[in-house]
Amino acid sequence: MFQKLMTLNELSEYLGVSEELLLTLVEEKVIPAYRIGGEFLRFQKEQIAAIRAEIDFRINKSGEQNIGGIRKEIRKKLEALSKDRTEDTVHDRVTDFFYFNDFYIVSGILVLLLVLVIFSG
Numbered sequence: 001m002f003q004k005l006m007t008l009n010e011l012s013e014y015l016g017v018s019e020e021l022l023l024t025l026v027e028e029k030v031i032p033a034y035r036i037g038g039e040f041l042r043f044q045k046e047q048i049a050a051i052r053a054e055i056d057f058r059i060n061k062s063g064e065q066n067i068g069g070i071r072k073e074i075r076k077k078l079e080a081l082s083k084d085r086t087e088d089t090v091h092d093r094v095t096d097f098f099y100f101n102d103f104y105i106v107s108g109i110l111v112l113l114l115v116l117v118i119f120s121g
Contacts, residue, residue, distance in 0.1 A: 005034065005042035014045075015052065 012019045025031045026041060031051070034042045098105070 003044065003046065005036075006045050006048070008041050008043075011043050011048065014048070 006014065008019050008022060012022055015022070022031065023041075026033045031043065032047050034044070036042050
């Protein structure tokens with residue numbers, strides 16, 4: 001089912017680190033991120049919560065990070081998280097489809113109605 005994704009700013013406040021450090025961790029594939037529209041970074045709070053202890057442990061107060069040691073631990077936690085998840089039901093998939101495609105569906109219906117009005121009168 002749909003969960004609100006966190007923005008870079010929200011994640012920065014949640015973890016208590018700078019946005020620049022988060023961008024570095026995303027580029028190094030330490031933190032799982034999703035690009036929306038190829039431009040905006042978004043994060044699943046459930047995934048971040050699962051790996052937060054490792055992130056906090058590896059990032060010290062000065063903002064330095066040890067990326068090499070954290071990747072393996074994060075992958076293990078994320079794999080365990082994905083195994084614990086149950087399969088999406090048909091209802092969840094349909095709900096997600098309409099949630100993410102509502103603009104296109106409404107636009108298509110409006111275009112069809114406009115074409116019907118133009119050619120019927």
